[in-house]
Amino acid sequence: MTLKEIAKEAGxxxxxxxxxxxxxxxxxxxxxxxxxQAVIDKYGYVPNMSARSLSSTRSRIVALVMPVxxxxxxxxxxxxxxxxxxxxxxxxxxxxxISTMVGxxxxxxxxxxxxxxxxxxxxxxxxxxxxxxxxxxxxxVLMPQxxxxxxxxxxxxxxxxxxxxxxxxxxxxxxxxxxxxxxGGYLAAQTCIRYGHRKFAFVCTGAPDMIDQxxxxxxxxxxxxxxxxxxxxxxxxxxxxxxxxSLTGGRSxxxxxxxxxxxxxxxxxxxTSDSIAIGxxxxxxxxxxxxxxxxxxxxxxxxxxxxxxxxxxxxxxxxLDAKASAAAALLKMRIDDPGMAADRIILDxxxxxxxxxGRAPGT
Amino acid sequence: MTLKEIAKEAGxxxxxxxxxxxxxxxxxxxxxxxxxQAVIDKYGYVPNMSARSLSSTRSRIVALVMPVxxxxxxxxxxxxxxxxxxxxxxxxxxxxxISTMVGxxxxxxxxxxxxxxxxxxxxxxxxxxxxxxxxxxxxxVLMPQxxxxxxxxxxxxxxxxxxxxxxxxxxxxxxxxxxxxxxGGYLAAQTCIRYGHRKFAFVCTGAPDMIDQxxxxxxxxxxxxxxxxxxxxxxxxxxxxxxxxSLTGGRSxxxxxxxxxxxxxxxxxxxTSDSIAIGxxxxxxxxxxxxxxxxxxxxxxxxxxxxxxxxxxxxxxxxLDAKASAAAALLKMRIDDPGMAADRIILDxxxxxxxxxGRAPGT
DNA sequence: CTGAAAGCGCTTACAG
DNA sequence: CTGAAAGCGCTTACAG
Numbered sequence: 001m002t003l004k005e006i007a008k009e010a011g012x013x014x015x016x017x018x019x020x021x022x023x024x025x026x027x028x029x030x031x032x033x034x035x036x037q038a039v040i041d042k043y044g045y046v047p048n049m050s051a052r053s054l055s056s057t058r059s060r061i062v063a064l065v066m067p068v069x070x071x072x073x074x075x076x077x078x079x080x081x082x083x084x085x086x087x088x089x090x091x092x093x094x095x096x097x098i099s100t101m102v103g104x105x106x107x108x109x110x111x112x113x114x115x116x117x118x119x120x121x122x123x124x125x126x127x128x129x130x131x132x133x134x135x136x137x138x139x140x141v142l143m144p145q146x147x148x149x150x151x152x153x154x155x156x157x158x159x160x161x162x163x164x165x166x167x168x169x170x171x172x173x174x175x176x177x178x179x180x181x182x183x184g185g186y187l188a189a190q191t192c193i194r195y196g197h198r199k200f201a202f203v204c205t206g207a208p209d210m211i212d213q214x215x216x217x218x219x220x221x222x223x224x225x226x227x228x229x230x231x232x233x234x235x236x237x238x239x240x241x242x243x244x245x246s247l248t249g250g251r252s253x254x255x256x257x258x259x260x261x262x263x264x265x266x267x268x269x270x271x272t273s274d275s276i277a278i279g280x281x282x283x284x285x286x287x288x289x290x291x292x293x294x295x296x297x298x299x300x301x302x303x304x305x306x307x308x309x310x311x312x313x314x315x316x317x318x319x320l321d322a323k324a325s326a327a328a329a330l331l332k333m334r335i336d337d338p339g340m341a342a343d344r345i346i347l348d349x350x351x352x353x354x355x356x357x358g359r360a361p362g363t
Numbered sequence: 364m365t366l367k368e369i370a371k372e373a374g375x376x377x378x379x380x381x382x383x384x385x386x387x388x389x390x391x392x393x394x395x396x397x398x399x400q401a402v403i404d405k406y407g408y409v410p411n412m413s414a415r416s417l418s419s420t421r422s423r424i425v426a427l428v429m430p431v432x433x434x435x436x437x438x439x440x441x442x443x444x445x446x447x448x449x450x451x452x453x454x455x456x457x458x459x460x461i462s463t464m465v466g467x468x469x470x471x472x473x474x475x476x477x478x479x480x481x482x483x484x485x486x487x488x489x490x491x492x493x494x495x496x497x498x499x500x501x502x503x504v505l506m507p508q509x510x511x512x513x514x515x516x517x518x519x520x521x522x523x524x525x526x527x528x529x530x531x532x533x534x535x536x537x538x539x540x541x542x543x544x545x546x547g548g549y550l551a552a553q554t555c556i557r558y559g560h561r562k563f564a565f566v567c568t569g570a571p572d573m574i575d576q577x578x579x580x581x582x583x584x585x586x587x588x589x590x591x592x593x594x595x596x597x598x599x600x601x602x603x604x605x606x607x608x609s610l611t612g613g614r615s616x617x618x619x620x621x622x623x624x625x626x627x628x629x630x631x632x633x634x635t636s637d638s639i640a641i642g643x644x645x646x647x648x649x650x651x652x653x654x655x656x657x658x659x660x661x662x663x664x665x666x667x668x669x670x671x672x673x674x675x676x677x678x679x680x681x682x683l684d685a686k687a688s689a690a691a692a693l694l695k696m697r698i699d700d701p702g703m704a705a706d707r708i709i710l711d712x713x714x715x716x717x718x719x720x721g722r723a724p725g726t
Numbered sequence: 727c728t729g730a731a732a733g734c735g736c737t738t739a740c741a742g
Numbered sequence: 743c744t745g746a747a748a749g750c751g752c753t754t755a756c757a758g
Contacts, residue, residue: 002751013729018753029727046495050416051751054734059413064481072474090684093456093466094667102465103456106481111435115497116481118427118469132409134478247671282671304457305668308610308645321453365735376745381737392743414735417750 001043010039021047053135062114062331063130063139064105066092067147071122084244092120096303097320098143101165104324105140112332124153136160138331161334163327166216173342175334177327179318181216184349185223188270188298188316191351193231196363197268197296200228200238203253203280204272205245220272220300239266243276250279257295258287267295267360274299274306274315281309281356292358302352311355318349364406373402384410416498425477425694426493426502427468429455430510434485447607455483459666461506464528467687468503475695487516499523501694524697526690529579536705538697540690542681544579547712548586551633551661551679554714556594559726560631560659563591563601566616566643567635568608583635583663602629606639613642620658621650630658630723637662637669637678644672644719655721665715675717686710
């Protein structure tokens with residue numbers, strides 16, 4: 001059933017049916033609208049979006065794009081070198097953060113009248129091509145942690161509005177939604193400081209040099225340092241460690257802490273990931289240290305499991321529902337008003353106080 | 364840049380460019396192909412998929428559709444009645460199983476040359492409309508656990524090939540991919556039986572009557588019963604419990620077990636979800652029972668955290684990568700050969716032996 | 727408020 | 743192997 005056929009049946013022009021379908025109510029008299037709508041309902045007419053996209057300037061499709069660490073053709077050879085990385089390349093939705101964000105975004109976008117296309121990519125070029133393939137109305141980039149060059153290409157060469165999550169380039173006009181990682185890092189350290197801690201380890205994902213590579217980690221680290229400074233704790237007394245962002249990585253972290261002499265061992269771990277924090281707590285416990293009596297740990301993300309592990313993990317928590325809402329709303333504003341200025345939304349974070357942070361030993 | 368402009372530039376007809384773009388190599392001489400390709404590369408020409416969809420019979424889009432438990436307009440009122448349900452309706456990707464499957468599927472579909480559209484739905488009608496909106500090449504239904512009537516509508520009225528995951532209707536010609544839940548239930552019970560257990564509780568998600576409502580749960584239960592039968596354990600000696608599928612639901616389960624008199628308490632819990640199993644273990648431990656010395660627990664799904672909780676959870680494990688591959692491949696086969704017969708793929712499961720199943724007390 | 731015409735950028739037969 | 747014509751099902755100006 002096509003627009004034309006509906007028009008014929010209702011005794012009006014295709015244009016009028018189009019106006020009814022698109023709810024341009026001011027352009028159609030109420031009587032005509034009802035008559036046409038009746039015919040539409042009778043035949044269960046559904047518009048052809050391809051035709052609509054082709055003849056108009058928009059598609060109503062928003063792309064949710066996510067980088068993969070390894071290209072498709074490299075996956076098999078990578079499997080022998082770094083199996084975990086190869087696995088990650090086969091599935092971009094294994095993490096709690098990204099899958100939750102995608103779920104919320106689909107819901108928000110649907111409510112705003114958009115279709116959601118999901119796409120993993122290795123090169124920015126793939127994203128740009130996708131946008132042009134479908135005349136995308138908009139594009140949301142998730143987890144653009146690593147590839148700065150690719151991110152910049154997407155931002156500068158995009159053929160549609162882009163909202164980038166968790167990443168901001170001051171020198172580029174862009175739309176971004178992030179959370180206040182600086183404040184998160186500050187709060188994490190401050191929470192421990194209030195319990196008397198003065199010997200810290202900052203534990204981040206990846207190698208310790210991630211602090212230089214990832215904006216997120218850097219912000220958290222800067223916030224953490226600021227809290228130390230405000231409490232007159234010399235940063236030299238504290239260490240920075242890096243482990244793979246997984247429960248297993250966390251266990252390595254815990255074992256590493258256990259291997260240290262008690263006199264140099266930190267009394268508080270400020271960790272940039274709950275997975276690592278939880279893994280670390282487990283390893284510390286099985287190594288004979290009590291959490292939080294002997295050592296305190298604070299995580300980041302507030303994973304669902306954070307509240308259940310034993311002891312329940314104290315962690316920095318962000319509102320992913322609000323983040324997705326903000327991203328979708330920002331994108332829609334930009335789509336509706338192409339002249340809109342660059343904008344950056346930063347959502348606040350809070351500490352979910354639970355039981356892995358306690359009084360520093362001997363205080 | 365359009366096909367036509369490329370054609371003009373290359374001095375050929377649009378049709379020839381089309382044949383080059385679509386790699387109909389037999390229809391173009393190698394010399395022409397090269398010349399045209401050079402122009403395509405020079406201008407970075409990208410085909411317009413809307414135009415292609417409109418003029419051809421296919422769109423290359425596959426829809427990944429997932430039911431939500433509450434319709435959009437009911438969410439706010441539902442929030443007061445059942446907050447957890449309202450939350451679930453706002454995000455279909457909170458569970459590990461579904462988000463992992465979506466991640467794998469996107470990757471497989473991309474490799475097969477399809478675009479992935481993600482969509483949550485409350486009524487089958489939404490899915491049918493979406494299919495027609497975009498002339499979908501195919502559709503994969505995830506987690507169709509609950510709404511049989513809606514599932515049947517999708518299967519019978521779909522305008523494109525459909526693969527349904529984890530659900531099969533013997534009376535309908537359909538394509539389905541599932542895992543061997545019967546065998547999973549059997550293996551779970553058998554594992555405990557081998558450790559001398561004879562007093563069981565079967566713990567499922569939702570109310571105990573889920574066994575009648577969900578094919579998956581029913582299959583697992585039947586397999587479980589078969590294992591009891593094979594070991595000459597009267598099913599009357601065993602109980603069936605139901606809890607919400609979450610860590611919190613699992614804690615309720617654990618507390619319920621703790622409230623029972625030791626003489627009637629089961630010595631082994633066969634649980635249809637790792638979340639419940641892990642929550643239950645945590646509650647049992649804090650209630651003073653030792654796992655597995657006093658009570659054994661076996662879960663289902665092999666969540667990433669299952670291996671890390673303490674003690675590591677013994678659980679039934681399925682290969683989600685293989686499942687996604689099978690679903691994507693099956694769908695492609697059906698798209699390429701519309702006359703293909705109905706088919707059902709059932710993947711096997713295995714037990715991940717860890718430390719929550721041990722000798723039955725007093726054996 | 728309503729309509730006739732043109733066109734969006736491809737592909738599908740049909741010729742040659 | 744290559745091309746000219748028609749058409750997919752809408753929307754966008756432009757008239758009236």
